Amino acid sequence: MQSKPTTIKEIARILNISPSSVSRGLHDHPSIGAVTKEKIKQLAKSLNYEPNNAAILFQKGKTYTIGVILPELSEYFFSVAISAIEDEAIKKNYTVIFAQSHDHYEQEVKLVEKMKNQRVDGLLVSISKETSRFDHFEKLNSFNIPVVFFDRIPPLKNVHYVACSLESATVKAVNYLLKKGHRSIGMINGPSTLYASEERKDGYMRAIAFNRLKFDPSLVVNCDLTEQGTIDAAGQFLNHKRKPTAIVVFNDYVALFLIRHFKKLNVINDYDIVSYSNLPIISYLDNSPIASVEQYPYLQGQKAANILLDLIHSPNSENRAYYNTIVESDLIINEVKE
Template sequence: MKKNRVTITDIARELNISPSTVSRALKDHPALKRETKDAVKALAEKWDYQPNLLALSLLNRKSNTIGVIVPEITSHFFSAIITGIQDVVGKSDYNIMICLSNESYEEELILVKKLLNMQIDGVLVSPSSETDDFDHFRKLQKNGIPVVVFDRDCPGLEADKVLVDDYSGAFQAVEYLIDRGCKNIAHLGGPLNLSTTGHRLNGYLDALRKNNMPIRREHIVHVPGFSHKDGIKPAKKLFQLDNPPDAIFAMNDNIAISAMHVAKKMGLKIPEEISILGFDDEPHSSFFTPTLSTVWQPVYSIGMLSARILLSHLKNKDNQLKFRKEIFKPELVIRNSSK
């Protein structure tokens, strides 16, 4: 048999019928005789015929593919979201294509352009930490491609959004530290462009204000990224202050663990001399010594709901659905790194 990919034309030639008849037989067209359909399907199975999805997408102007743009994939956070997306999309007629922006606005622009050229059907996106202009997402929408934004907000962009109440999570975390007697609470914040950074910073500030605690600007230090190494220098900066903190609320668990590492290197006891609290509840957070107190958010559910909303648009293209904004509530998880 041919070493090249089997086509409908190959099957048609072998059975001495037209390619259109083969196509209809594979779709179980009711107008064809049962013996014709059985012969076509049997030969297709014998020769391991696989439909050319690219050709079908060009013909139907529909790729049956959903693009998922994420900043990275190595953390539990985004891998869990992608799992939630796949568990929903996998039960539909659509496939997913995962695209990494690597926290780069320029790479994100290139990815959107490629998805447009591929005639993608819909896009799920968590924007990069550099992204503060959303015209490339509007371009998708202008081309009839629905967009659902998840985790990181795109202020001013009219689209479906699935987010977490970062403000509430941060407020709970800082108020908990205050209730446990912490007097000088510092914040290791995220990159300034991100909506999550602003919401968590505001939660931190409002918790201090509500409890009449001093706000010291030197106690607020922003990290350049989200990996363990990104938190080392900012944490050292806090501990080397003339008035060092007795507690740190960190942007995420990786940064909190960086602060724990620096504190131990400097001989500080956790939580007796310094309480540390993170955000995300990554699985590894409960395996450090001491175990990390943190803020849990339902990342798997974020992925599932985002996918369901996008599929609802794809199934109801004739009836324009209103944009949805769904916000999940986070929960405080207390372990041993805080008083």
């Protein structure tokens, strides 16, 4: 069996000196004589002593770890954001702990508590689609654990966040479809609990109003981002009296659900679809969205990580301004189907 790691107390017992003397000797403190210091180091080396970094960092009041809570690690957007977060954390000698809420509020609450108990120095979060209460994050203030939200952010004023300009992105998407001649444009939006859904709807309404068209609320349908939810939303358009000829959908995953459903019904060529996320895979599809909003996940992750690290290392200040960083989006036009 593997023996237990050697401790400072064990070295002190063998040399018949205090543990504090051993500690000072290992750190070349001038209060420890050269002979004693050499004995301490030689014994520590022979016993394969390694310092307990966790205990040392705990004494310093920092663990040099940051926590990240995301809906799904498998999603392309978040996997790219993770790469950026790790890259920035490594530069500052930080370790990153990742966890998934799987888009469930209760899971998210539990993970926040676990991150607190792990004594992370700060937390990066993209909230779940079910999250409409935020007291579990507010409780972290009393433990001096800063939180930075990114991509999916809460509809709160006094929070630090990095997000894409989804409202302006939606204006671009709807204007693009209007220029192609569409006059009845549907939207399959996300859950109403998500601030990102509200931004998409606001952008849709802005574009419709700017082009002097009448807004029809029945053409904006919320769904839970699942395949069945997408099919149910599509059904409302198929039976609509103003049957849309183009649809803006919440993201590329919803677009894939919609495309598969429309192909089964043999109506895929009746619609132009615009989505968000700009997944690399859509450029390889026979029936792909004609455009997708690029939300720059690496840049969002990079900026969020740097803000968090700045908050961790900056002195506490009640008058500190909140970081509200917006990453401009781009509408990426794919090959137009004939």
